[in-house]
Amino acid sequence: MHEFVICHQRSNHIIAELARDAPAIDIDAKRSSVMNLDERIVSLLPSRARKLAGWLLRGSGSHRVDERLYLREGIEFLVRLAPYADFIGDIPYGVVLWDLQYRLNPWFPEISSGGEWERRDDGTSSMLRRASVIYVGTEEGRRQIEYFYQVPSNRIEVLSSPAPELALAAADVPPDSDVVRRLGVKGEYLFYPAQFWPHKNHVVVLEACRLIRQQTGWDLGVVFSGGDKGNRQHVDDYARRLGLAEKTLFTGFVEQAELIQLYKNAFCLVYPTFCGPEGLPPMEAFALGCPVVASAIPGASEQLGNAALLHPPTDEQALADAIISLRDAEVRNALVAAGRRHATRAHWDDYAKGIVASLDRFARIRRCWGAR
Incomplete structure (x- = not known):
């Protein structure tokens, strides 16, 4: 049996709320109790100066503050649910990795500018090579980790990502065109929910x-x-420039109820990103009965199966042809049905069980030494 403790920051309100009814460590509240004098001084500096000073302290060989806190609290293994490479310590850990697209697409400015590529590669290299277990969503993800970072295959677990609960819960909510009209939508439309990064490839949709x-x-x-x-x-x-300004709507962030209706009323979801394939929108669309046309990037066919029409992300004609094909009711209905089936093929309980099973296996190694 494993005892689980949620380690969270008070500033993350969602996790803090979840932690109210579970064993938890509020890192923000307890961090100062393990700081030395230098670290207390650094914590009072402005953000940018704090990062530089913190890096200098780490470079001198001192342990990270958070690691000392975890050790004091008796934490023996960390499961990191986001691949942020800001903590590489001496406590064994597992980490969820979404993708390595900065390796496959190093030219995008958000990946390459201002030393970003080097920061990502240095941090990811240390994080993956020291990880006791890495959780990925596809066999393609496993292959990329093995190829780029020479991590043995037996330290990589493939766990299929389930559809988000918010979409599954709203699967039977009827379409309400009034909601999207209030957002300014007129007529038939393609829907693309994505932040405006260059790699999201909005222009190929246009x-x-x-x-x-x-x-x-x-x-x-x-x-x-x-x-x-x-x-x-x-x-x-x-x-x-393309004469499409009047037919292009920018909504910014929308409320959850509005997001659901944007899916349900759309002609289809388009998802032409260069990076992935671990993206939530196709899985949300599947659950909500919205047809999906997505980019054929490595791993996409494995994640999306036969429930999406795929196109090369640089080929607007292939994207246009896929969209036009959905005007055939038989093609459209078959794709929607395949998407609904695909949305329920994996469950969050199974995902959690996969993580626990990996901990069971590692426990036979961790028992070889005591508390530090």
């Missing part, structure tokens, strides 16, 4: 709409939701 209009006369709109990460103006300008 190019596909241009081709569809030229080749069929179909005046199909586009709804882009998500926050601006510096590339929205470029996408807006691109739409204007």
